Amino acid sequence: MTRREGDARPARPPWMLVLPGLVGLAFLVLPLLGLLWRAPWSTLGTRLAEPQVLEALRLSLVTATAATALCMFFGVPLAWLLARVRFRGVRVVRALVTVPLVLPPVVGGVALLLALGRRGIVGRWLDDAFGVTLPFTTAGVVLAETFVAMPFLVISVEGALRAADLRYEEAAATLGASRWTVFRRVTLPLVAPGVAAGAVLCWARALGEFGATITFAGNFPGRTQTMPLAVYLALENDPQAAIVLSLVLLAVSVVVLAALRGRWTGTP
Amino acid sequence: MTAPENAEGLDARLVVRRAAFDLDLALRAAPGEVVALLGPNGAGKTTALRALAGLVATAGGHLRVDGADLAALPAERRGIGMVFQDYLLFPHLSALDNVAFGLRCRGGRRGAARREAARWLERVGLADHAGSRPRALSGGQAQRVALARALAVRPRLLLLDEPLSALDAHTRLEIRAALRRHLAGFDGAAVLVTHDPLDAMVLADRLVVLEGGRVVQEGPPAEVARRPRTGYVARLVGLNLYRGTAAGSVVTFPDGPPMGIAGSLEGEVFLAFSPASVALYRTRPDGSPRNLWRAAVGGVERQGDRVRVLLEAPGRTVAADVTAAAVADLGLVEGSEVWAAVKATEVQVYPA
Numbered sequence: 001m002t003r004r005e006g007d008a009r010p011a012r013p014p015w016m017l018v019l020p021g022l023v024g025l026a027f028l029v030l031p032l033l034g035l036l037w038r039a040p041w042s043t044l045g046t047r048l049a050e051p052q053v054l055e056a057l058r059l060s061l062v063t064a065t066a067a068t069a070l071c072m073f074f075g076v077p078l079a080w081l082l083a084r085v086r087f088r089g090v091r092v093v094r095a096l097v098t099v100p101l102v103l104p105p106v107v108g109g110v111a112l113l114l115a116l117g118r119r120g121i122v123g124r125w126l127d128d129a130f131g132v133t134l135p136f137t138t139a140g141v142v143l144a145e146t147f148v149a150m151p152f153l154v155i156s157v158e159g160a161l162r163a164a165d166l167r168y169e170e171a172a173a174t175l176g177a178s179r180w181t182v183f184r185r186v187t188l189p190l191v192a193p194g195v196a197a198g199a200v201l202c203w204a205r206a207l208g209e210f211g212a213t214i215t216f217a218g219n220f221p222g223r224t225q226t227m228p229l230a231v232y233l234a235l236e237n238d239p240q241a242a243i244v245l246s247l248v249l250l251a252v253s254v255v256v257l258a259a260l261r262g263r264w265t266g267t268p
Numbered sequence: 269m270t271a272p273e274n275a276e277g278l279d280a281r282l283v284v285r286r287a288a289f290d291l292d293l294a295l296r297a298a299p300g301e302v303v304a305l306l307g308p309n310g311a312g313k314t315t316a317l318r319a320l321a322g323l324v325a326t327a328g329g330h331l332r333v334d335g336a337d338l339a340a341l342p343a344e345r346r347g348i349g350m351v352f353q354d355y356l357l358f359p360h361l362s363a364l365d366n367v368a369f370g371l372r373c374r375g376g377r378r379g380a381a382r383r384e385a386a387r388w389l390e391r392v393g394l395a396d397h398a399g400s401r402p403r404a405l406s407g408g409q410a411q412r413v414a415l416a417r418a419l420a421v422r423p424r425l426l427l428l429d430e431p432l433s434a435l436d437a438h439t440r441l442e443i444r445a446a447l448r449r450h451l452a453g454f455d456g457a458a459v460l461v462t463h464d465p466l467d468a469m470v471l472a473d474r475l476v477v478l479e480g481g482r483v484v485q486e487g488p489p490a491e492v493a494r495r496p497r498t499g500y501v502a503r504l505v506g507l508n509l510y511r512g513t514a515a516g517s518v519v520t521f522p523d524g525p526p527m528g529i530a531g532s533l534e535g536e537v538f539l540a541f542s543p544a545s546v547a548l549y550r551t552r553p554d555g556s557p558r559n560l561w562r563a564a565v566g567g568v569e570r571q572g573d574r575v576r577v578l579l580e581a582p583g584r585t586v587a588a589d590v591t592a593a594a595v596a597d598l599g600l601v602e603g604s605e606v607w608a609a610v611k612a613t614e615v616q617v618y619p620a
Contacts, residue, residue: 170323171356173343175370176421185369189360 032250039247040240047244055222056230057248063138063226064206067145071153071202076195079157080183094158101151108147109215116143116216140217141224145206152205153198160194161187197260204256208249277301277457278425281329282319284312284481291315291481292329297425297457297474299334304460304472304489308500312481313461314353317427320459321350333425333457344373349423353430355414357402363413364389364398370421388416392450407435408443415450426451426458432467444470465504469493477501495618497538507540508586511620519617524583528558528612536620543576545614546588549607550598559610561586565600575600579608 040047047053081087082094100108116123116134126132134140168190172182188195210228217224219233227249234242277298284291291312297303305313318324320331322343331339338346357366368385372378389395392412402410411431418426431447432440448471451458462468468475469489477485477492477500485497496502502509512521514533520526527539547553553560563579563586570576575595579586586608590600598606 165356167352167356168358170321170343171350171352172358172369172373173323174321174346174348174350175417176344176347176373177369178344178373181373186358189358192360 083161105211156198283328307478349418
């Protein structure tokens, strides 16, 4: 910013806004600094290479990626329905989709247990008919993460679909494209940045999932113990390990933020 | 319905209900004919085009192209080509893939579709730009790709929505000429929407003028230009137009003095004359002009190398074109008084 001569200087910002603002900033940043401060930098390498850490990391990456894939497979069509099809109760459906955003994840886990648990409405049938049990399995972790993360993808993709220029789809129709072809060859490529942003958010949310996972899938190392669960457990008997695991998650968050480059926060 | 008498080309009647107006338009175009829909903003031109393409639901009427009834079909099954106002080339596809898009949708194999698309790009002179993304193309190039994309699927009806409006005046002339050549090479019917009379005159074989969703005038461009039937068309082609009653060589008006004409006519007539045939004088002239009014100058505005003067004569507004020198000589400013004369021989009169 260059200031031309003669421009009035903006008045000094009032301390009643500056002071609480700075306190808020400190509150957000200090814990992260503390994490970096207390990190056992000298033994970081060896601690990261410990089998439990690697196991939790591997499980987290696999389940978060699988959950993201599920979210995309079901979430993109759901977003398309919400954005493009006029039907009664569309607002109710949209509200339902966003419920997991505001629902405490623990409640989500309980709800998943009631629906997909061995005695659950769907779970009992799955058990009887196919012998499939989901709770306390790696698949259960994926489902818990999908439940919590899907709204991020749906909202992001729906926004992109609403912002997309419908006339491209009309142009495709005049060229003989069916609605499915239009979606596949025109709509999806046009909203690809929105889908990518949604997928990254979705993945980050799945990676950090704790409440629904521990409730629905439990905490079995190598099977359902993801990074956040490992952090929580380590805090009781090995705080140093907890810090190391936290650092890894922090690094992942920073990378995600960089990948989104302000797409989520709205700043360029 | 009995078989249509004219099975070839376009035969349509479009009825579309809109909040602002109802469109009710009968439209025909023979194979090889270019019909221009001309009209002010909001007249329903684009709505008519979108209804033909199947992008807007019609409330009635019919639509036949080469005898095939298309009214009940969705856009993707009508086989009607459309060039959109800002071309709407798919930004994620190359020029070649844009042109190949429709061919692929019609079940063409990728390789065959691309070879066919390449031939179309060559035909519009863009073989070198096959790999370019739309954003790398100039407006004129994008328009030619859009035209190739629409023509590649060999439609029997081609629709063009303001095909030149996105171009700057500089390139417009050249691209208009090229578009005219391509349209001449197209053997199906074509309907073109424009609000630019010059585009319509150059590109179309026939003009259909729409106002408020209805056809107000229709005919060959020269005929429409010479004998406008509404104020909109008259302004478009730059003529003064009045409606009156003729009795012999005199036309009377509900308000304003009568005017003398060269021929002899009876009944309701339109009377048109060019602003260039209006002569202005500071004092009352002697001599022959029978149509002489005292008028106040309502406005003076420069238009290219001439000056358009708006005159408030009793009962009518008259546009006159004079040179800049005349403006100075006559001391023409807003509010000044002049004498305006039009020779009877300069006045076109035709039945209303």
